[in-house]
Amino acid sequence: MSRIRVAVLTVSDTASATSTADKSGPAIREILSQSGAFSCNDHLIVADDIQSIQTAVKDWCNRGDVDWIITTGGTGFGVRDQTPEAISPLLEREAPGIVHLMLSASLKYTPMAALSRPIAGTIKHTLVVTLPGSVKAVKENMDALISGGVVNHAIELIRGGTGKQVHEALAAGGSGSQATLPATSHHHHHHHHDHQIPQPRTLSHDPSAAASARHRVSPYPLISLEDALDLVQKNTTTLGVKKRLVTHELSGHVLAEDVYAPQNVPPTSTTSVDGYALRSTDPAGIYKVLTSQNHSVGTPLPAGSIYRINTGGPLPAGTDTVIMVEDTHLVSTFKDANGVDGEEKEVECLVQVPARENVRSPGSDVKRGDLVLQKGDILLSEGGEIGTLAFVGRKEVEVYKRPVVALLSTGNELLDLQNPQPHSGDDWGGIWDTNRPSLQATLQGMGYDVLDLGIVPDDITSHVNAIRKGLDAADILLTTGGTSMGPTDLLKPVIERHFQGTIHFGRVTVKPGKPTTFATIPCAGGAAKPIFALPGNPASALVTFNIFVVPALRKLGGWPEARCHLPRVSVKLGSTMNLDPRTEFHRVVIYADVDGLKAFSTGGQRSSRVASLSGANGFVVLPMRSAERSRLEVGTTAKAVIIGEILMM
CATH class of the missing domain: 2.40.340.10 (MoeA, C-terminal, domain IV)
Structure with a gap:
């Protein structure tokens, strides 16, 4: 195995101000140098600050050329000791055995080692171990980690190796001592030639095993809110495009094309008031009244006549202005057989009206070819966008598909309010399923179609059948319950073991909603479909729905990234x-x-x-x-x- 590339991080307010105060960092580097199996080209000193610690560790892990990060300092009970709190949320796989090894080594020398709070685990392909700040404790821990070959073996496995040589040596020698392990090459290579591509990990417990076989500590790393939201965006794919008629049912969709006006609006000269169309050369006086009932707008208006017109109506040929009703006086009417007044016959114009008065020119609102709506515009329920499409005469448009949501609750203890049929098999009455009706109301209020899969009992077959039905009929699955550490919490195992899904996160540092789970399941002929397993507690479910699920729904439906999150x-x-x-x-x-x-x-x-x-x-x-x-x-x-x-x- 090539030399192990190490980065050392000293965490100390004092040393960050005066580097000569750092004693443990140089001690670690000296130990690494004497071993010969390690190379250390990175050594930083930061203050006891969570953000500074995390930034350094993330940078090294993202570079991809650091096998082992050793931190020293900040693991005790002091007010400023925050190294475990900084590193723990970053870990993808915890290593409690390494922690036990370090504590055991130090406890041989002093009971005060019990006050140390080390953690260890992996981030991507890098092992991270936190050591105390004292030089004495550092030497004790480094001896335990290196002399038995623990770190060498761990790094080989993290790199994708099989560890076959180590296991054979242990079987032959019956000891974990350095003497029985294969020699470590001192030559520095940048690539491990026996490296294998890591296979997808299944972290969940075997749901078919006895309850005693379940995890006692979650195997899913506890990640930050920001990282969780980033994973949702990166692993949610916008749905396809389809043509839809321009009706009220477009509400909530997102345009998948730029929309240009197919014609001038208005198409001809129209009036902006109720009144009478005439010529601007017509002086004040009495005129005969014509209407659409007895005169075509395409025929020039005869002399001595005016044309009654309502707001938005086209001007007849030969006219260029409109006089308002308020500037006229009724002179005479047509009489019916009984002598009762009917239609207007003559009207007096009290003023002469300038040209183009009260007239909207062709294309004055929108000209043919104008861009009226853009790709990515959301057709809101307030109606302005759909009204614009109708206004310019677009009968159909291309929009992104709006996701269909499959919704289910899990748990033998749940009862449907309208159809209470217990699954528990005992005399306990159970509790009402609160989450399904509340989430369905929220989803439908947002305009989404919902497939209600009901309450799914706590058995593998029921879970598999419900998820398969959801995958067949919907674009996203939303479940509540079954995400924690109970022996019948089956969602994560079923997703990983029966659908070859990927759990992108299974725990988040939020309250409420720590066990919120986001996964994707590969589907034939298309992108992987997202599934959210929300906590069963009602407040947790609704809060995490708004924080995590709404952005995913919007991303699926083509919403611009800047608008995926609630304001x-x-x-x-x-x-x-x-x-x-x-x-x-x-x-x-x-x-x-x-x-x-x-x-x-x-x-x-x-x-x-x-x-x-x-x-x-x-x-x-x-x-x-x-x-x-x-x-x-x-x-x-x-x-x-x-x-x-x-x-x-």
Whole structure:
């Protein structure tokens, strides 16, 4: 195996100000140098700051030429010790065995090692290990990691190797000592010649195994809100294009073409008022009245006559102006057999009207060939865009397909409100399925067609059949429940093991909604279809729907990327709000007054309390709690996601 490429990150406020204060970083580099199996060309010093730590680690992992990142410092219980908190959200696969090895090594020398909080795992194809800041502890941990060949074997596997030589050596020697392992080449190669392309990983437990075989710790890395939203955008593909008639049913679609006016609007000279068409040379006086009933607009208007015309109507040939009704006087009418007044016969024009008065010229609104709507314009329910299409005479247009949503709930404990048939098999009455009706109402209110797959019981066959039906008939699947750590939480295993799907994330640092899951399932003849498995708690389901699913629905339907997310605005808090270690979406009612927007909490924010969403028209986005800040006070300005109509105070 080629030499292992190492990057060392010293985390210390003191050393970041004075580099000579860094003792543990050089100690690590000296140990690596003496081993001969490692090369270390990267060594940075950063302050005890989560953002600085994450930036350095992400940069190294994204470069692709670092096999092992070693951090030193910031793993204790000090107020500024934040290295585990910085690294943990980045890990894709945790390595609790390495953590145990390091703690065991240090505990041989001092019980104080119990106060260290190391973590380890992989990010992409890089192993990351966090060491304490003391030189003594660093030497103890490095000895444990290197002398037994643990890191060498781990790196080989991460690179895609089989580890066959190591296993054979262990079987032959019966020991994990360095002496029994194959020699490590000291030659520096940039490529590992036995590298194999990593195969898709199945992280979920085997759902057919006994409950005792389930994971006790989630194998899915806990990722940030920003990274989760980025994964949704990157792995959601816009649907195809189709022609649709210009009717009210276009509402909610997105144009897939530029729309040009096929003709002038208006096509001829028309009037902008109710009145009478005549010639600008006609003086004030009494005129005979003609109408569309007794005169064709294509025939020149006879002398001594005027033509009654309504707003928007075309001017007859030979006329060039319009006098308003208010500037005329009725002189005489036609009488019926009983002598009752009927149609106008003669009208007196009280003024002479200049040319083009009250006249709209051909093409004065839109000229033929003008661009009236652009590809990517959203045909909103307010009607302006659909009205524009009708106004210029477009009978059909190309639009992006609007996704059909398959919706289901999971769990033996759930009962359908309208058809309560328990699946649990015991005497417990169960609970009403809140999520399906509330999400269906929300989806249909947004204009989406919904395929209701009902409540799916907690068995593999039912899950497979429901998901297959959804894949056949819909463009996106939306489920609630079955995403956590219970033995009957089957969605992740079924997606991975029965549909060869990819779980892009299975946990997010948000509250509510930590177990929110986003996956894609490959489908024949087209792009992979997205599936969201939302938490079962009602408030969690509705919050995560708005934050994660709405952007995916809009991306599928061709919405411009800048408009895929629900709008965020600045609000002043009308309620004190405590902060959480996760990014929290606090349900609020937002009011507008002369001083701007104000947000008031809906009360208790427990994830099962669906009442916290009753009346809510927004979520205040609360930042993660820090040592410096544990809550936001009344009057603080914060960002809020708008999910409904803003109210007036």
